[in-house]
Amino acid sequence: DAEPEYFVxxxxxxxxxRLLEDREGNVWAGSVGFGLARxxxxxxxxxxxxxxxxxxxxxxxxxGRDGLWLGTMDGVAYLRAExxxxxxxxxxxxxxxxxxxxxxxxxxxxxxxxxxQSPGALLLATSGxxxxxxxxxxxxxxxxxxxxxxSFAILDEQGTTYVGTVNGLIAITAAGLNRVGNLGSRTINTxxxxxxxxxxxxxxxxxxxxEHAGHWVHFDRARGLPVDTVYALVSDGREGVFxxxxxxxxxxxxxxxxxxxxxxxxxxxxxxxxxxxxERGAESAECCTGIGRHAGLLHSGALWLTGWGGLLxxxxxxxxxxVPWPKPVIERVLVGGKWLExxxxxxxxxASARDVTVEFTSPVLAHPAAVRFRYRVEPRDTEWRLIDPTxxxxxRFTDLSPGxxxxxxxxxxxxxxxxxxxxxLRLQIQPRFRETTxxxxxxLESTVRERTQELHRANEALRxxxxxxxxxxxxxxxxxxxxxxxxxxxxxxxxxxxPNRDLVLGFLVVDIDDFKSVNDRHGHAVGxxxxxxxxxxxxxxxxxxxxxxxWGGEEFLVLARGxxxxxxxxLAQQLLEGVRGGVVDTPAGPLRLTCSVGFAGxxxxxxxxxxxxxxxxxxxxxxxxxxxxxxRDRWASYHLRGVPDVSxxxxxxxxxxxxxxADLVLGDAPHAS
Numbered sequence: 001d002a003e004p005e006y007f008v009x010x011x012x013x014x015x016x017x018r019l020l021e022d023r024e025g026n027v028w029a030g031s032v033g034f035g036l037a038r039x040x041x042x043x044x045x046x047x048x049x050x051x052x053x054x055x056x057x058x059x060x061x062x063x064g065r066d067g068l069w070l071g072t073m074d075g076v077a078y079l080r081a082e083x084x085x086x087x088x089x090x091x092x093x094x095x096x097x098x099x100x101x102x103x104x105x106x107x108x109x110x111x112x113x114x115x116x117q118s119p120g121a122l123l124l125a126t127s128g129x130x131x132x133x134x135x136x137x138x139x140x141x142x143x144x145x146x147x148x149x150x151s152f153a154i155l156d157e158q159g160t161t162y163v164g165t166v167n168g169l170i171a172i173t174a175a176g177l178n179r180v181g182n183l184g185s186r187t188i189n190t191x192x193x194x195x196x197x198x199x200x201x202x203x204x205x206x207x208x209x210x211e212h213a214g215h216w217v218h219f220d221r222a223r224g225l226p227v228d229t230v231y232a233l234v235s236d237g238r239e240g241v242f243x244x245x246x247x248x249x250x251x252x253x254x255x256x257x258x259x260x261x262x263x264x265x266x267x268x269x270x271x272x273x274x275x276x277x278x279e280r281g282a283e284s285a286e287c288c289t290g291i292g293r294h295a296g297l298l299h300s301g302a303l304w305l306t307g308w309g310g311l312l313x314x315x316x317x318x319x320x321x322x323v324p325w326p327k328p329v330i331e332r333v334l335v336g337g338k339w340l341e342x343x344x345x346x347x348x349x350x351a352s353a354r355d356v357t358v359e360f361t362s363p364v365l366a367h368p369a370a371v372r373f374r375y376r377v378e379p380r381d382t383e384w385r386l387i388d389p390t391x392x393x394x395x396r397f398t399d400l401s402p403g404x405x406x407x408x409x410x411x412x413x414x415x416x417x418x419x420x421x422x423x424x425l426r427l428q429i430q431p432r433f434r435e436t437t438x439x440x441x442x443x444l445e446s447t448v449r450e451r452t453q454e455l456h457r458a459n460e461a462l463r464x465x466x467x468x469x470x471x472x473x474x475x476x477x478x479x480x481x482x483x484x485x486x487x488x489x490x491x492x493x494x495x496x497x498x499p500n501r502d503l504v505l506g507f508l509v510v511d512i513d514d515f516k517s518v519n520d521r522h523g524h525a526v527g528x529x530x531x532x533x534x535x536x537x538x539x540x541x542x543x544x545x546x547x548x549x550x551w552g553g554e555e556f557l558v559l560a561r562g563x564x565x566x567x568x569x570x571l572a573q574q575l576l577e578g579v580r581g582g583v584v585d586t587p588a589g590p591l592r593l594t595c596s597v598g599f600a601g602x603x604x605x606x607x608x609x610x611x612x613x614x615x616x617x618x619x620x621x622x623x624x625x626x627x628x629x630x631x632r633d634r635w636a637s638y639h640l641r642g643v644p645d646v647s648x649x650x651x652x653x654x655x656x657x658x659x660x661x662a663d664l665v666l667g668d669a670p671h672a673s
Contacts, residue, residue: 046309047310056307057073059290061101064080071290071306074089076088084311096668099291102114102116113125113152115156117132120135129150147167147177153189169191184585185585187203187583203228217260225268226270227246230245231288232291240254248275249303251270327421327422328421329362336352374410375387377405400427402431403431404429409424471550472532472535477551487561503563505559506558506602507620508558509598510556512593512594513594514632518591526588529584530584534595542560558575572599575595576634599636619655634666635666636667640662
């Protein structure tokens with residue numbers, strides 16, 4: 001029942017003559033008359049606009065009587081028989097984000113987290129703290145001893161109620177309230193009691209914590225996790241747990257967790273199931289958006305996850321035995337101004353033509369970022385040279401010495417340093433006359449190569465310093481000047497390949513609200529700590545491949561590459577909420593920061609007008625000003641109605657005129673769940 005992707009006109013009679021299943025599980029159908037079609041039969045299924053939603057983003061999923069309840073950008077929806085129906089539009093809800101759902105047979109509840117109790121009572125985690133609902137009186141009251149602070153997760157056990165809040169983990173007992181474990185003031189998103197009796201606590205930006213028999217162990221990227229964000233923990237029903245984060249999901253074995261808890265030098269071995277970061281592997285999707293108990297669900301033999309692109313169903317059947325990855329292919333070699341196509345055997349390079357260019361590829365149908373290459377020339381090179389996924393797959397040499405050289409090319413899997421496959425090409429460099437008569441030349445060249453490599457490493461270090469902000473470790477404006485041409489070219493290739501997705505370069509100008517008061521009250525040393533923490537917060541919330549730039553002072557620029565224009569508000573909202581949910585520990589005490597965001601997507605002007613990326617940054621900066629003027633702690637964006645025909649000598653006048661006639665869109669300031 002998979003929908004085919006056609007590569008030739010499908011509107012002609014179809015007579016299939018050949019079928020082929022490739023290494024990725026796709027089925028290719030070749031025919032007489034209608035060309036070639038590909039059927040994707042993978043284990044990942046998405047439920048979005050094609051199944052009844054108008055806007056794809058989904059925040060929560062929970063079981064219903066004969067289907068699944070969904071909290072979506074459109075409102076509360078119900079999935080039944082592969083179709084989604086919105087039953088309560090978002091306009092009728094008190095809050096647009098539905099983080100948790102619970103169907104008690106009479107009422108559908110939506111707050112941060114919901115935990116049923118007997119007889120019929122409910123524990124509710126809300127932005128105002130922990131509440132208890134009594135069905136007899138249809139009233140809610142604060143749980144005795146619970147703090148009045150935003151609470152996101154609940155775990156109720158005999159005599160103890162655990163509450164995950166923005167300021168750590170709290171245990172409420174008959175004796176009172178206690179802060180649990182050495183968790184500090186970290187935001188706690190999710191809680192789970194595992195089958196082996198251990199307590200697992202997932203945090204916003206510090207990985208997760210495991211408690212067993214009173215012993216706490218902290219796990220983060222240094223202990224083997226793919227990322228430090230944990231949105232949800234879901235039991236796999238056996239001896240493992242699914243961990244959901246902002247870019248996907250992975251599975252951890254409870255036995256591996258217990259062994260790593262006992263051995264501080266042991267790292268975890270997560271099984272990656274889904275990852276929107278193409279460099280770490282597994283299947284790719286726009287995941288994940290929910291937080292807490294209902295961000296993921298094990299149901300009907302599949303793992304269901306919320307995502308920007310809709311509800312995701314990940315099949316859990318074991319994959320078929322993978323076939324070997326195909327070897328990289330040397331496509332052609334340029335020697336002496338002439339191309340040699342598909343060379344076989346050693347390539348002879350005459351003494352008069354020392355410039356050699358080699359182009360290579362890998363014969364797989366995959367996103368360019370999913371396959372990386374590295375190469376080196378032996379015996380000259382001792383280190384591999386890694387090629388950026390967006391760069392040309394080629395290597396050029398101008399300084400090869402006489403003799404036999406072996407160019408080795410390796411294809412790397414996503415997020416791995418071990419090669420999937422490799423190939424090689426032999427280059428026989430013919431000597432010049434003086435090189436044959438002076439044996440000492442070889443020793444001199446060896447010395448020169450060593451000095452050149454030392455100089456190269458020193459120059460690389462200097463280049464890194466030139467494009468890096470010293471305080472925050474982020475890139476600076478000079479980096480953008482060097483990188484933006486490649487990013488614009490990369491976007492143009494993506495838009496040609498996927499013309500219907502409206503992919504853009506997203507420019508988001510982010511400014512810390514009222515930062516001057518931090519410096520005035522606490523001094524510049526505390527201000528620097530706050531700037532560094534703020535930079536780290538932004539860095540954690542962008543995708544791999546996107547980057548954050550310190551734009552100046554307390555102003556930052558986030559550049560999102562290849563993002564759909566319609567997803568920019570979601571990213572801006574994610575940045576706002578991430579900053580709100582964090583606490584900066586300083587010598588002057590904990591600080592809470594907020595920020596304002598102005599954004600625009602490039603290309604921002606209609607086709608034919610000739611807008612530049614600088615115009616897009618100008619629009620984003622103007623939108624930031626409006627967000628500040630509207631009260632801070634919110635985002636803003638302009639929807640241009642058109643661009644007046646003003647002399648090119650006055651481009652900013654043209655944009656100012658367009659802004660004056662544009663529609664300003666403001667994101668809501670925070671309000672209670």
